[in-house]
Amino acid sequence: PAVGTGQEAYSVAMLLREAADALGREPRVQIFATDISPAALDRAAAGVYSETEMAGVSPARRAAFFERNDEGDWRVGPEIRNWIVFAQHNMLRDPPFINTNLISCRNALIYFEPSAQNKALSLFHFSLSSGGFLLLGPSESVGEDGGRFAAIDARWRLFRKRGADRRDAGAMGELIASGRWAADGLARRRAAASAGPTRGANAAALQAVLELFAPAGLLIGRDRELLHVVGEGQRHLAPPQPGPFTRDVLKLIRPGLRAALSTAIERTLRTGAAAAYAAGEGAETLTLSAHPVHGLDGATDRVFIAFGAAPAEATPGAAQPLDKAAEQRIAWLEEALRAERENLQAMLEQLETANEELQSTNEELMTANEELQSTNEELHSVNEELYTVNAEYERKNDELTQLTKDVSGLLQATGVGVVFVDRALNVRRFTATATRVVNLIQGDEGRHLSHITHQLVGFDLCGWLESAMERGAMQEEERCAADGAVWMVRAAPVRDGRAVSGAVVSLIEVSRLVAAEADARARSAELRHLLDWVGAVSLQFSSDGRLVGGSGDWRAFTGQDVADLRGSGLRGAEDRGWLEIVHPDDAGAVAAEWAAAHAGGRAFQLSARLRRPEGGWRPVTLAGGPEHDGARPLGWFVYARDAADAAQARHDADLSDQRAAALAEMAFAGCYTLDPAAGEIDIDARLAALTGLAAGAQPAAAYEARLSPASRRARAAALAACAHAGRWSADVSLTLASGAAAQFRDEGVVKGAALIGALTPLDGRAADAALAEEILRSSPVEVAVLDPATLRILRANPAALNNLGYAERDLTRLAYPDLLPEYDAAAFAALIAPLLSGERAEVRIETFALRRDGATYDLSLSLRPMAGGARIAAVGRDLTERRGVEEALRRRTEALARSNRDLEQFAFLAGHDLIAPLGR
Incomplete structure (x- = not known):
């Protein structure tokens, strides 16, 4: 608390x-x-x-x-x-x-x-x-x-x-x-204990007085039980008999006094007045008198029996003697009363036994009630604890629910593919982006990751994850997918306390980053080649201005070793470095220009003099600037070129432009600029002469009308994909101005919002290949190219895609036996084994294929080797229509047969009917 x-x-x-x-x-x-x-x-x-x-x-x-x-x-x-x-x-x-x-x-x-x-x-x-x-x-x-x-x-x-x-x-x-009751009882007990000695002394004195002055007698209760003996009253009691002891005075009194005593007691209790009788006991005659003793409430609850002379307040007259008949009657009544008393006594004993049992049961019930009450208190406390724990768990569940929503929103916002697996590599959950790499679908939660294929080429994902969890450390790799995309695969082990309980696999597409890095490396290489071509030497700096490298001929040009300059700064004030070779008169201007260019992130160019290795000064042109990746500078470069070579460089540049123009004239049959948003195309004079169209801007549909239908579809698909790749290429059949068709390669690059394209004539072999490709695309027969080692579908023509109901991207993820329910991988491999060994040139079978929607259709399949067995061509024909025609033909044949039988029977009956009259 x-x-x-x-x-x-x-x-x-x-x-x-x-x-x-x-x-x-x-x-x-x-x-x-x-x-x-x-x-x-x-x-x-x-x-x-x-x-x-x-x-x-x-x-x-x-x-x-x-x-x-x-x-x-x-x-x-x-x-x-x-x-x-x-x-x-x-x-x-x-x-x-x-x-x-x-x-x-x-x-x-x-x-x-x-x-x-x-x-x-x-x-x-x-x-x-x-x-x-x-x-x-x-x-x-x-x-x-x-x-x-x-x-x-x-x-x-x-x-x-x-x-x-x-x-x-x-x-x-x-x-x-219940302390008040207990306190009262204790007070009574203490009072009784304190009064005990006095009460005992008074009782002894009272007993002595009674023995001196009271007559011999007996004090009897309402139930005739003997309560007290006074004086010599015990002389009139009979000796105790063997058996259970009783306090009934009629059983204790001497037999001669029993009848008189019974009558006296009954009368006194009934009337509340004294009664006296004469009774004989052997030779002695006694006067027996009964006197009522009143209680606090005034009722007669006791009787005192006196033996001897009758008291003064006894019934007037002498004691009444009892006749013989009365004595017999009294004896009979006493016997009956005794029997009734014995019955009542037995009943009382049974009632006492039952009462004791009930009292015991009541005590047990009270004990059980106390235990139940204690248990109820415990349960109430436990219930309060459970309520408290439940409230805490409910609050934690709300926090976990909100956290789950936040994490899900974060994963969706980042666009990162994430797969959660447990220690046994069973999939727990995944994001939508992850399905681009791992072939997961809804309901794959709980499946083992090894049962699910992925697009990463040559990558053992499960083994790699096992290694990461065993090491207990995060690891990452760049991997290429089947579609050419590059993915960063990262595994982070998840710990439950001190033990690894699973892992989180992050899949981040870095295709653009890899392409940008490659482009940056290419540009750097081009820059170095360009500098080498123009005869310039260069230095490279990091983004913070520290020298990191230079061209190999810097030493021959200046006498400085780049390795000795590595790590020096751009500014000459604190670290002159390579500025040591600048002429003293030019050093200040060069340092100031460097500082201004670096601070503003801009390029610069100026003339200066650098020291020669053999001595003296060389006039040079110094130029430099930042290398950018978007808005962020990746580093800096500076180059120096002998100023005496400038005129020669300009002459070489003009000659290079002329050569490039000549090469363009020889390489391309025509060029054009396409504006997809406006639907316009601007063609040059060569393409106009080739196609018979007017040079200049015009609707793009005019050029597309010169292409064959298959070429238009192929070119449209290539243009749609170029938004991501940045370039396109498609082999097309173009109708020339003469009306003849020729094969060209239509290719180009994206420049801003426009597309720059050019047509290159195909030679005979390329034209034949392009024509074969167009025939394959337009063929109604299913054609698929298989890898004989993995049985995977490498490509398929539109007819196969339409019949099977797959997109090409999805179909190329499957093995060909996945489409043939009658053949598993082993059976299909045995089927094509004669083709790979050269025993047979073709294998034909009739089976049925499974569409994506679960429907099947009959298929006639021809398998042939390609490229010396490196590939297998699977050519299939849909037999559904042929089987339908055959079935219709069979039913028609059966109908004709039935008609022939009916005609024969009719002819027989008709002939019989005609012949029968003639026979009469």
């Missing part, structure tokens, strides 16, 4: 974690951190502490149990945070937790009234298990509850529970609740 900022709860958790590690055990720990303030609970549950608050925590514990956040504060790690449940709880009103081993309530009881402190300590005693510990603050103590808690360490206020367990405490609470 009173968790405050949570430091107490986390400290206990850290001590328990260290103790468990020292013992080499993994205990099940649950810590309930409670407070009445929701704000304090939120602060404690966050588990974030500043550097000042962490001053007392050792570096070892910081490293083991805390981690830094982005603000530089310390956050409690999940290992001990998962042990603690933070919940709002009023220690005086809410039901206490049960079966706790330790309660730490420091510096909270000092703010309570004494009654509240006692109540809290009672609840702590109830909550602790047997032998549990209680930790209080330095200014707190158990007070009057010292009998229920034993001090373990008085200085640090550590106590142990002693005495009854929780159920005994509950029973004791029930007795305390």
